Amino acid sequence: MPEFIRSNPKLAFFALVAVAASGFGQTFFIAIFGGALRAEFNLSNSLYGAGYSAATLLSALVLLGAGTLIDHWPLRRVAILGILLLTAGCLVMGLAHSAWMLLPGFFLLRFAGQGFMTHMGMTTAGRYFTENRGKVIALAALGFPIAEALLPTTGSLIIEQQGWRSVWLLSAGVLVLGVLPALYWLAGHAGEQDAQSAEATHHNNNHYTRAQVLRDRGFYCLLPAALMTPFVVTAILFHQGAIAGERGWSLSVLAGAFAGYAGGHLLALFFAGSIVDRIGAQRSLPIALLPMFTALLLLAFSNAWWLPYVYLTLIGIGQAGTGTASSALWPERYGTTHLGAIRSVSQASMVLSTAVSPLLIGLLLDQGVSVTGISLLLGAVVLFASLLTLTAALTPQQTTAQGG
Known part of the structure; x- marks a missing residue:
C-alpha cells in the first residue's frame, strides 16, 4: 500500500x-x-x-x-x-x-x-x-x-x-x-x-466560512484558473468534429489522438500530486496551465500530421495538473472546516462553465471564426487566468501552514 x-x-x-x-x-x-x-x-x-x-x-x-x-x-x-x-x-x-x-x-x-x-x-x-x-x-x-x-x-x-x-x-x-x-x-x-x-475551531480565524471566502479578493483571482481546464476541455472535445473537419483529420487520426489525451491525463496524475505537495497548490496552478496554453498555441499555428496527437496529449497532461492543484487549493487556502460549502461554489462554477463553453465556441464557429482564431482566443484567456493567480496574496491559513 x-x-x-x-x-x-x-x-x-x-x-x-x-x-x-x-x-x-x-x-x-x-x-x-x-x-x-x-x-x-x-x-x-x-x-x-x-x-x-x-x-x-x-x-x-x-x-x-x-x-x-x-x-x-x-x-x-x-x-x-x-x-x-x-x-x-x-x-x-x-x-x-x-x-x-x-x-x-x-x-x-x-x-x-x-x-x-x-x-x-x-x-x-x-x-x-x-x-x-x-x-x-x-x-x-x-x-x-x-x-x-x-x-x-x-x-x-x-x-x-x-x-x-x-x-x-x-x-x-x-x-x-x-x-x-x-x-x-x-x-x-x-x-x-x-x-x-x-x-x-469556530474561533480559529485560519478556517474561513463561505461568506468570508466570497469577500476574499484572492478567491476571484484564483477561480478563473481553476475553471480554465473544464471550460477549455469541454469546448475543444465537444467541437472536435468541427475542428477535425476544418483541419482535414480522419476519424482514425482522432481515435489515436484521443488515446494520447487519455494517456497524458492518466500518466500526469502520478506526479501531479507530488508537485502540489512539494510547492503548494496555489503555486502549482499557473504552472499546470502551461501544457494547455502550449497545446492551444500549437493548434493555432501548426497543421502538421503529428499535431492532433501532441496537442490532445498536452491537454490531458494539463487536465491532470490543474485538476489536482485546484482541488487542493481550497483546503490549503481556506482550511477544512467549511470545505464542503466552499467547494460547492467552485464545483457549481465548474458545472456552469461546462454548460456555457460549448455554446460560446459553437456560436463563434457558426460566425465563421477559424480554428486558429478560436485557439488564440482560448490561449489568451488561459494566459490571463494564469497571470491573475500571481496577484492573489496568501491567506493566514497558508502562511501558518508554510511557517510550519
Missing part, C-alpha cells in the same frame, strides 16, 4: 470510488445515448442540446446549497443520498416514455453525478488528508480516466446487443448493489464528529 494513504486508506479509496461513480452522470457517458434518444423521441439536435444544457445549469444552482451537506452530515449519509439520487436519474432515463421525462433524468444525472459525487469525493480527499493532500487528490482523480475507459465502451456494447434502456437499468443496479455498499463501508464513521470539530 502506498505510504501516502496509510494514515486512512479507506477514505482515500472512498474518494476514488466516488469520483469514478460520477461517471454515470458525466457527458462522456451520457453522450453515447444521444443518437438513440433523439431517434426515440423525435428530437432535433438543438432541442436535445438545449434540454441537456438547461438541466446542467439547474444542477449547478442546486449544488450551491446541497454541497454544504458534507460539512454537517456523516459521510455515510451523504454517500447514500448521492447514490440514491444518481440511481433515480438512471431509472428515470431507463423508464422514460416521453421526451419531457428526459429533463428530470438529465438533471438528476448531472446534479448527482457530475456535481455531487465529484464534490463528495474531492472534498473527502481534501478534508481528511493534509501532509499528502495532493497525492490523495490525484489518486481520487484517477476515478475520471477509469470511468472514461470503462463506461462508454461497455455501455456502447450493451446498447448494440440489448438496447439503450437496458444500459440505464443495469447502471442503476450497479450503483445500488455495488457502489453504495462499497462507499458505505469505506466511509466508516467519518464526519460523525464534524459538528464537534466545527465547534472547536
